[in-house]
Amino acid sequence: MFDVEVNRVSKRYLIRKPTSNESKGDRSWLSLLRKRSEFWALRDVSFAINRGEALGIIGHNGAGKSTILKLLSNITTPTSGEIVIDGRLAALIEIGSGFHPELTGRENVYLNGSLLGMRRREISAKLNSIVEFAGVEHFIDTPVKHYSSGMYLRLGFSIAAHLDPEILLLDEVLAVGDAAFQAKCLDRVTELKRNGTTIVFISHNLHAVSRLCERTLLLRRGEIVSDGPTNEVIAEYERMMSTLAPAAPHGEPVIAKPQAAEVVSLAFHNSNSQQTNSVPTGDALRAVVKFSVAEPIEDAVIEIYFYSIFSNLHCHFSTLVEGQQLRLPIGTGVVEFFCPEVALEAATFNIDVGIKRRGSRPAEFVDCKRAGVLNVTIGKPVVGAFHMPHSWRLSNNNGVVTTD
Amino acid sequence: MRAATNLQHTTSLPISRRRRLTIRPPKFSLTNLSNDLRKLITYRDLLYTLSIHRVKVRYKQSILGVTWAIIQPVAMALVLTAIFAFIVRMPSEGLPYVLFAYVALLPWNYLSTSLTSSTSGLVSHAQLITKVYFPREILPLTYVAAALFDLLIAGGVLVALLIYYRVPFTVNLLFVVPILIVLTLFIIAAALVLSAVQVRFRDVGVAIPVALQVLMFASPVLYPLAVVPARLRSVYELNPMAGIIEGLRSVVLHGQPPHLTALLLSALASIALLIIAYSYFKHVEATMADVI
Numbered sequence: 094m095f096d097v098e099v100n101r102v103s104k105r106y107l108i109r110k111p112t113s114n115e116s117k118g119d120r121s122w123l124s125l126l127r128k129r130s131e132f133w134a135l136r137d138v139s140f141a142i143n144r145g146e147a148l149g150i151i152g153h154n155g156a157g158k159s160t161i162l163k164l165l166s167n168i169t170t171p172t173s174g175e176i177v178i179d180g181r182l183a184a185l186i187e188i189g190s191g192f193h194p195e196l197t198g199r200e201n202v203y204l205n206g207s208l209l210g211m212r213r214r215e216i217s218a219k220l221n222s223i224v225e226f227a228g229v230e231h232f233i234d235t236p237v238k239h240y241s242s243g244m245y246l247r248l249g250f251s252i253a254a255h256l257d258p259e260i261l262l263l264d265e266v267l268a269v270g271d272a273a274f275q276a277k278c279l280d281r282v283t284e285l286k287r288n289g290t291t292i293v294f295i296s297h298n299l300h301a302v303s304r305l306c307e308r309t310l311l312l313r314r315g316e317i318v319s320d321g322p323t324n325e326v327i328a329e330y331e332r333m334m335s336t337l338a339p340a341a342p343h344g345e346p347v348i349a350k351p352q353a354a355e356v357v358s359l360a361f362h363n364s365n366s367q368q369t370n371s372v373p374t375g376d377a378l379r380a381v382v383k384f385s386v387a388e389p390i391e392d393a394v395i396e397i398y399f400y401s402i403f404s405n406l407h408c409h410f411s412t413l414v415e416g417q418q419l420r421l422p423i424g425t426g427v428v429e430f431f432c433p434e435v436a437l438e439a440a441t442f443n444i445d446v447g448i449k450r451r452g453s454r455p456a457e458f459v460d461c462k463r464a465g466v467l468n469v470t471i472g473k474p475v476v477g478a479f480h481m482p483h484s485w486r487l488s489n490n491n492g493v494v495t496t497d
Numbered sequence: 498m499r500a501a502t503n504l505q506h507t508t509s510l511p512i513s514r515r516r517r518l519t520i521r522p523p524k525f526s527l528t529n530l531s532n533d534l535r536k537l538i539t540y541r542d543l544l545y546t547l548s549i550h551r552v553k554v555r556y557k558q559s560i561l562g563v564t565w566a567i568i569q570p571v572a573m574a575l576v577l578t579a580i581f582a583f584i585v586r587m588p589s590e591g592l593p594y595v596l597f598a599y600v601a602l603l604p605w606n607y608l609s610t611s612l613t614s615s616t617s618g619l620v621s622h623a624q625l626i627t628k629v630y631f632p633r634e635i636l637p638l639t640y641v642a643a644a645l646f647d648l649l650i651a652g653g654v655l656v657a658l659l660i661y662y663r664v665p666f667t668v669n670l671l672f673v674v675p676i677l678i679v680l681t682l683f684i685i686a687a688a689l690v691l692s693a694v695q696v697r698f699r700d701v702g703v704a705i706p707v708a709l710q711v712l713m714f715a716s717p718v719l720y721p722l723a724v725v726p727a728r729l730r731s732v733y734e735l736n737p738m739a740g741i742i743e744g745l746r747s748v749v750l751h752g753q754p755p756h757l758t759a760l761l762l763s764a765l766a767s768i769a770l771l772i773i774a775y776s777y778f779k780h781v782e783a784t785m786a787d788v789i
Contacts, residue, residue, distance in 0.1 A: 106787060163786065167520055167630040170783040176520040184629065191625055195557050196550060204550055207543035208629055259515065 095179065096260050096291040097142040097165065102174030104135040104160050104315075134160040135315045137174075147292040149302035149323055151330055152312035158295045159264070161312075165293065166262055180259030180291070183209055185250070194238035198229055198248060201237050205252045219255045226281075227251035247274060254281045260291045279304070298441045299327050300371070300468050331370050331466065352460050353388040354421060356446045359397070359464035370465065372435055373472025374480050380410060380430040382446055382464075390421040390450060390459065395428050398445040399437065399467065407437065413451070421448075434482045438475040442467045523783030530772065533779050537632045544635050548642035555643065566650040570606055574599040581719060590721050592750055596658055600749050601718040601742045603655065604680055607648045608738065609709045615640035615688035616695050616705050623789045633782045634775070637688040645681065659749070667752035675760065676744045682767035683737055686774035693781040696789050717742050737763060 107129040135157045142148050152158050163169045164176060166184035191208040192201050202223055206216040216223075224233050227247040229240070237245060263282065282305065286292055296302050302309060302323060309326040311319035313333070319326045362379040363369050372378050380397055397410040410430040412419050447461035473480050487494060537544075556562045574595050581587040582594035589597035615637035619626065622636055659666070695701040716738040717725070725733050733739055740763055744755035 163627075164520065167518070168627065169786045170520060170523050173522055178518040178520070180515045182518075191629060193550060193554060195554050200550065200553075203546050207540070207546045208625070208631055210540065210631065211542075213542045213546065 094144045095141040096144045097179070097293070098177040099138060099140050100175045100177070102135060102138050102164065102171045102176060103133060104164065104169075105172040106132045106134055108132055133315050138315070138317055140310060140317065140320060142291055142293065144291055145289045146308060147286055147294065147306040149306035149309035150293065150295045150312060151297070151299065151302060151309060151326070156312040157315040158312055162262055162264060162293075162295050178260065182260040182262065183253065183256040183258035184262040185253040185264065192237055192245065192249065195236055197236050198224075198233040198240070202248070202252055205249065209253060209256055211256065223251045223255050226254065243274065250278055258290060260293070261285060263292065263294045263296070299330070299466070300439060300441065300470055303327060353390055354384055354386040354393070354448045355460045356448060356462045356464060357383040357385055357425070359444060359446050361467060371468035371470050373470045374437060374439060374475055375434055375473030378432040378435050380432075382428045382430075383425065384428070384448060385425045386421045386423050389423055392451040393419045393421045393459075394449050394451050395419065396447050396449075397430060398447065400443040400445065401440065407442065434480070435469060436479045436481065437469045438479055439469050439471045442469065523780055525776070525780045529779065530776060533632070533775070537634065540632050540635060543631055544638055544642070547635060547639040551639045551643040552646050563650060566647040567654050570599065570602045570651045571654060573602055577719060587720055588724065590723070590746070590750070593662055596662055596664070596750065597721075597746070598719065599655060599658060600746055603648055603651055604741055604745060605713065605716065605718050605738070606651070607644050607680065608684055609713075610647065611641045611644040611684045611688055612691060612709065613705055614644070616691045617702050619692045619696050619785070620699070620702075620789065626789055627786045633785060634689060634778055637692040638685065641681070641684055641688055655749070664750060665752060669748045669752050669754045672748040672755050673745065675764070676741060676748070676755065679760065679764045679767050680741050682764075682771050686767065686770040689774040689778040693778045696781065696785055712736065712738065737766075
């Protein structure tokens with residue numbers, strides 16, 4: 094018994110390319126005459142999801158993940174093929190996208206709930222439970238423009254979590270909010286799963302995917318390259334990610350050509366000196382960058398950038414960390430970065446490695462590449478945005494300390 | 498937890514109760530219409546909630562609030578009266594000009610507010626359209642509903658005016674209802690088409706104010722139908738607003754029944770237009786999220 098059946102589905106987007114002197118979005122009637130270029134976001138994709146199954150979908154940006162989500166939730170229609178959905182489907186795509194700032198929390202619960210396809214009666218019946226889960230009892234009659242972003246997210250998730258769908262589509266929603274909230278979301282989703290809800294989870298967060306889904310699809314350029322047990326598919330994805338691809342950090346890089354130097358590879362090692370892509374918060378991490386130099390660079394800087402899945406730069410490693418000067422002669426070399434305690438919260442990070450000249454414009458790299466992913470797993474508890482290394486002691490004898 | 502028990506209940510539903518949905522590439526057809534209507538009906542609470550909020554949001558943080566729905570047409574009628582009753586001396590079928598103009602301004606404002614706001618209604622909700630599925634016709638419909646609300650409020654003032662000027666109430670006043678229904682069907686058809694076209698071509702939004710201005714002068718809002726030369730009359734009456742305004746004046750101000758065949762014909766025409774407009778809208782809807 095399938096809850097979702099996707100049969101040879103393709104999705105084509107037509108793009109009218111703007112000419113150089115015509116800015117994007119600014120169209121003239123002449124643009125109607127220009128030929129439109131095609132872009133196939135999905136090509137001949139077929140899969141089926143069993144009732145009660147949790148399916149993960151992973152892949153690079155632009156691999157077609159969100160197109161699948163949009164097709165399943167009927168936001169757009171396929172160019173060819175057919176999708177059969179058997180049951181009440183709810184998409185928990187972007188929490189709170191239907192909120193109106195001027196309306197109160199209560200009014201927004203009704204608005205958002207009915208946007209997700211709930212009846213008013215149903216919402217009224219669940220209102221107390223929704224408000225309680227979100228923890229906004231005291232602010233339910235305040236316009237949501239006065240809410241903190243945390244309250245906003247909690248209310249949005251709470252509404253969607255009360256939909257009681259038969260099929261639940263999840264996007265990166267679990268990647269927002271603080272750790273406590275994320276854990277609460279994941280608990281709720283796990284509970285739904287236990288109760289037999291079919292789940293489709295589309296995410297960059299490999300850790301969350303492996304926790305929730307027993308089966309995973311790997312997409313690449315609009316095609317399914319792998320479909321199987323989550324662990325195997327994630328391993329394959331990590332192999333795929335380790336082949337280097339040009340990246341675009343800080344907007345658009347201007348790479349001087351021919352390249353004077355090149356990033357060859359990046360590897361992470363844990364505290365036991367094993368090569369790995371995953372490390373728990375609070376553990377030590379070693380990053381090894383291999384590079385080759387074609388022209389000597391007098392004052393070089395090598396850096397590693399940690400991007401969130403939303404392409405926000407979270408932090409970086411830099412050979413400039415203590416202001417040292419780095420001279421690169423012709424040949425190959427290896428630079429190692431040591432981090433005694435990883436402060437990042439549990440999530441997946443995209444890693445870019447760049448080589449540049451000191452003092453060059455920020456975007457002027459000699460070379461910069463998307464070099465891999467780092468899965469930070471749950472280790473030291475993170476409440477807030479990151480783990481701050483610290484220790485503590487009792488300074489008088491009033492108290493008993495035990496370790497477990 | 499209560500939600501969990503609900504859930505158990507849902508999942509144990511018999512299989513036949515599960516809703517089956519097939520998503521296929523869009524095809525232009527009139528036959529899917531009943532399906533689309535059924536879906537719209539399951540989302541009727543969204544239509545209701547959004548329309549209420551549309552009205553609430555508009556008047557929130559304004560001191561006069563809903564009174565604006567009255568001030569707008571009244572101010573307009575007063576200005577027009579100042580010009581056309583005292584300066585131009587426009588004939589007004591033997592009635593006080595302010596009454597003559599106000600009766601026409603109500604349907605006119607209904608049309609122009611509905612069309613102006615609903616045309617941009619889809620585009621201004623691009624965020625929502627690319628994130629959540631719901632029958633998209635709900636968005637333009639809510640603007641029409643909000644304008645209808647304004648019309649009803651402003652209609653209260655009309656009743657006061659009728660009493661003040663001692664215009665007798667007759668049974669023919671009941672014809673207001675079918676006339677407004679025909680007008681509403683026509684407005685919905687236009688709103689569906691305009692908002693759908695606006696998604697691809699933003700030119701519509703710019704053209705609307707101009708088009709409405711032209712249409713206003715081509716409708717008997719400021720002047721009686723009688724001043725239109727007889728040889729132009731047949732062309733003039735192609736404008737659906739001409740019949741509607743004339744009909745309203747005759748049933749409200751003169752206590753006369755409207756031209757029944759004309760009313761029936763425009764009702765049929767509006768329904769036909771609405772069917773075509775709805776099918777077109779649904780066709781555009783299929784890929785709306787890609788281009789908006």
